[in-house]
Amino acid sequence: MAGSASQKPGVLMLGIVHHAKEEFKKLSDIADVMQVTTGSRDEFLRDCDNGKYDNVVAISRTYDSVAITGRFDTELVSHLPPSVRFISHNGAGYDQIDIQPCTDKNISVSNTPKAVDAATANTAIFLILGALRRAWIPQLALREGKWRGASPLGRDPHTLTLGVLGMGGIGTATAKRAAALGFKLQYHNRRSVDDLDKHFASLEVPKYVSFQELLQTSDVISVHLPLGPATQGLIGKKEFGLMKNGVIIVNTARGAIIDEEALATSLESGKIWSVGLDVYEKEPAINPKLISHPGAVLLPHIGTATIDTQKEMEILVIDNVKSAITQGKFLTQVPEQKPVLAKV
Structure with a gap:
């Protein structure tokens, strides 16, 4: 050539x-x-x-x-x-x-x-921690001169199970960081990942589970799938119905993997306790229900936005x-x- x-x-x-x-x-x-x-x-x-x-x-x-x-x-x-x-x-x-x-x-x-693995994984962890504390509520109160305002109590990682959906480079990097925070880890991929233990050294290696089991048993779900015909709209009303009450959803992959209207509706109903999002179904447009909800920690697709x-x-x-x-x-x-x- x-x-x-x-x-x-x-x-x-x-x-x-x-x-x-x-x-x-x-x-x-x-x-x-x-x-x-x-x-x-x-x-x-x-x-x-x-x-x-x-x-x-x-x-x-x-x-x-x-x-x-x-x-x-x-x-x-x-x-x-x-x-x-x-x-x-x-x-x-x-x-x-x-x-x-x-x-x-x-x-x-x-x-x-x-x-892109490190920067995106760092963004995912930022959103996970922000969603666990519903960080927008105290941030907004502070800016409005109300100190803590009506800030709710948050959750601690070491008491919860994180389900990683998609264990590629970014998913693995996120899971490795989450392990250090004390999360119990599980993941779903098209197939189980060989030699996953080499990435975790003395940390607990994530357990491979089915898609349905991940939805049903995770306290926090972090999405790291590529967008394609098989993943477009993968998580919608039916899938949210399978999840635990009070689940936390984080997405740093592609917005269209999740039905955004169903996500917003589940957040409003309390089925979802909080969300941490860097990507949106029709970005730069964002569902108004998400923008107005105090349980939403939102970023404008900046996962890889470091020098x-x-x-x-x-x-x-x-x-x-x-x-x-x-x-x-x-x-x-x-x-x-x-x-x-x-x-x-």
Whole structure:
């Protein structure tokens, strides 16, 4: 994939590189780099059709670049020139990209796992602790000059069971931090995780349970699943009905995994004692019932919003592009496109 000495392979950067500027600049040593930071979907499709990107082998895209191009759905992928073989996405979650049409067109897709684990897990723990104390109530009272106001008593982690829904990198990092707080831990995943004990050293290793058992027996449920057809609306009215009275729900994954109206209704009824949310079903719109409820601790999707993590993510995106151009493969290809190794 290295190209000839006279013609470097083309790289198209969609969006702005904020932190890894030097690494991005060096990409020009091995590639002909173009960058698009403004525009519309119609303009982008027209430019694709008019041959503007005919030498582009790899596309690098930021999460915010969806405002320029819209989702990388079947329509958009169909307009990409035949030269495109790689799409490097900045984000652990990649629901902005439809993987199947990319696969059908022999386009590899990468994301940024591991780089986001610590920051997102720290955000989850922040929300878990905030929800346990229903922290918005004393914060609001203080700002209104009422000192503690009508602040309720909270709950202690060491008396409760935390159910981790999705034991990937972020779920594991969250569980490890929660173990240090004294939570009894259990998790549900598509399948149990091998060698999980290596992450927990002397700490208690989370127990694998079924989805239904996790819903029925957890005092706190923290969501760490990717968004896809199988997880869209996974938790709704029926699932809330299976949970303990007074359960606490935390979500730092994707808002659309939870039916937000059902969540808000269950919070209002007291079925759910409190919530800690960084993501929303139709963000930036948030259900007004959540905004007005004193038991809701809310953040505006800032799970990875640290200087350190953002730079690490940008560097991994650039490293993926470099690997694609020089080695013909990504460092962190998305799981759906990885070959399944037969068991011997």
